[in-house]
Amino acid sequence: MPVPPSALLKPRKTPRQARSSATVDAIFEATIQVLLVDGQTKLTTTRVAERAGVSVGTLYQYFPDKKSLLYAMLQQRLDGVPQAMEIAADQLAGNTLTVISDGLVSAWLAAKTRDIATSRALYAVAADLEIANLLNKGSTRIRAAIERVLISARDATFENAPSVADILVAILGGTVRSVIEGGAGPNLLATLRAELPLLCRAYLSVKARSVA
Amino acid sequence: MPVPPSALLKPRKTPRQARSSATVDAIFEATIQVLLVDGQTKLTTTRVAERAGVSVGTLYQYFPDKKSLLYAMLQQRLDGVPQAMEIAADQLAGNTLTVISDGLVSAWLAAKTRDIATSRALYAVAADLEIANLLNKGSTRIRAAIERVLISARDATFENAPSVADILVAILGGTVRSVIEGGAGPNLLATLRAELPLLCRAYLSVKARSVA
DNA sequence: ATATTATATGAGCGATCCTTCAGGTTTGAC
DNA sequence: GTCAAACCTGAAGGATCGCTCATATAATAT
Numbered sequence: 001m002p003v004p005p006s007a008l009l010k011p012r013k014t015p016r017q018a019r020s021s022a023t024v025d026a027i028f029e030a031t032i033q034v035l036l037v038d039g040q041t042k043l044t045t046t047r048v049a050e051r052a053g054v055s056v057g058t059l060y061q062y063f064p065d066k067k068s069l070l071y072a073m074l075q076q077r078l079d080g081v082p083q084a085m086e087i088a089a090d091q092l093a094g095n096t097l098t099v100i101s102d103g104l105v106s107a108w109l110a111a112k113t114r115d116i117a118t119s120r121a122l123y124a125v126a127a128d129l130e131i132a133n134l135l136n137k138g139s140t141r142i143r144a145a146i147e148r149v150l151i152s153a154r155d156a157t158f159e160n161a162p163s164v165a166d167i168l169v170a171i172l173g174g175t176v177r178s179v180i181e182g183g184a185g186p187n188l189l190a191t192l193r194a195e196l197p198l199l200c201r202a203y204l205s206v207k208a209r210s211v212a
Numbered sequence: 213m214p215v216p217p218s219a220l221l222k223p224r225k226t227p228r229q230a231r232s233s234a235t236v237d238a239i240f241e242a243t244i245q246v247l248l249v250d251g252q253t254k255l256t257t258t259r260v261a262e263r264a265g266v267s268v269g270t271l272y273q274y275f276p277d278k279k280s281l282l283y284a285m286l287q288q289r290l291d292g293v294p295q296a297m298e299i300a301a302d303q304l305a306g307n308t309l310t311v312i313s314d315g316l317v318s319a320w321l322a323a324k325t326r327d328i329a330t331s332r333a334l335y336a337v338a339a340d341l342e343i344a345n346l347l348n349k350g351s352t353r354i355r356a357a358i359e360r361v362l363i364s365a366r367d368a369t370f371e372n373a374p375s376v377a378d379i380l381v382a383i384l385g386g387t388v389r390s391v392i393e394g395g396a397g398p399n400l401l402a403t404l405r406a407e408l409p410l411l412c413r414a415y416l417s418v419k420a421r422s423v424a
Numbered sequence: 425a426t427a428t429t430a431t432a433t434g435a436g437c438g439a440t441c442c443t444t445c446a447g448g449t450t451t452g453a454c
Numbered sequence: 455g456t457c458a459a460a461c462c463t464g465a466a467g468g469a470t471c472g473c474t475c476a477t478a479t480a481a482t483a484t
Contacts, residue, residue: 040340167403277442
């Protein structure tokens with residue numbers, strides 16, 4: 001279970017019995033709930049332990065400190081997002097630009113809304129430096145995957161694929177965060193689902209040069 | 213000097229002499245700097261007072277508590293953003309859609325990048341409930357202004373102007389935050405300046421029905 | 425049944441931080 | 455020069471929180 005690079009790894013152990021794996025899962029879920037209900041400033045190890053139904057000493061058996069707990073929880077829950085985008089990009093490679101665009105948006109929305117509670121909890125702590133670094137790593141993977149698949153489009157080329165990829169990442173990341181974090185109703189999320197494909201397609205059409 | 217609605221207003225006074233106005237300004241600027249350098253978890257009244265060159269007792273003369281200080285600082289520094297967008301929207305009313313679109317983007321980028329340090333500091337605490345409420349109020353004003361000006365376009369109509377306004381707000385707010393918060397170099401901000409007009413124009417073109 | 429290993433506990437320590445308040449300094453009116 | 459008002463100070467009290475550790479309980483191997 002990975003921890004922030006700067007953290008010393010003690011005292012911490014790996015679960016060996018089912019009941020300790022269940023304990024760690026309960027601690028992760030409790031961390032998310034406390035973030036959502038109380039916010040970052042009231043995220044304390046005492047509250048998390050209480051919410052998880054364990055004692056604070058149990059929590060400190062598995063995590064050297066509070067920051068490590070947070071980092072480990074986010075890494076476990078969110079590692080799937082960059083991975084899903086890489087897989088989607090690979091599967092879309094060589095298609096037309098429209099198919100690529102719609103496919104990327106679809107994969108992105110699926111990855112980000114699969115677990116909206118975790119995404120919201122993430123946003124609550126995203127400004128923390130080490131969490132931001134974790135997110136930047138993920139973002140860099142996504143951006144690289146998007147650039148590769150844009151270049152692979154069979155009916156379009158780009159004068160500056162890296163820049164286009166940058167903007168797409170800003171669009172995808174920014175709009176979804178805006179909607180999820182803003183606590184908007186299901187209506188706005190549905191509107192975004194309908195509009196994001198149009199938006200990305202429209203933008204890529206303007207940026208692409210057709211290959212006749 | 214406004215404070216969060218729920219906060220009790222004592223002990224707190226309004227500056228009467230120039231030196232106390234200067235003190236309050238120094239406290240606000242120090243708050244921003246501590247947020248940028250140390251992050252929210254290390255935003256303490258002691259650090260802010262030290263950075264401002266005053267004692268903590270001075271700080272508590274003007275602000276009943278830490279949350280009130282933060283709220284008041286952000287309200288003062290950012291109140292200009294919704295206002296700038298409302299003015300821009302009013303000035304753009306009745307124009308063609310392209311002029312409206314480019315004008316909104318321009319006004320938005322100007323408002324958000326006029327003081328990038330404050331915007332970044334804001335993002336560091338945006339998840340805090342009361343700050344989020346302050347931001348939502350601003351967002352609601354901007355969204356209403358955008359909707360009005362879209363409806364006023366002389367060469368286009370929209371089947372669902374409110375939804376289009378929602379998406380524009382998500383695009384504008386989300387992409388700028390993504391870039392400013394990500395601490396990207398001036399290159400990415402320049403890329404955004406170049407691309408955001410294209411993006412919004414492209415999207416609005418797809419959503420609009422021409423008036424022949 | 426016993427011993428070992430894994431897991432769990434929560435009171436308490438030490439550190440940090442918010443806020444107060446009695447007292448000090450500066451400014452301006454008279 | 456005196457006095458009132460405005461402004462400033464920082465040690466200290468109280469609260470909160472991160473984390474430890476001596477001890478308890480459960481699971482597993484023999």
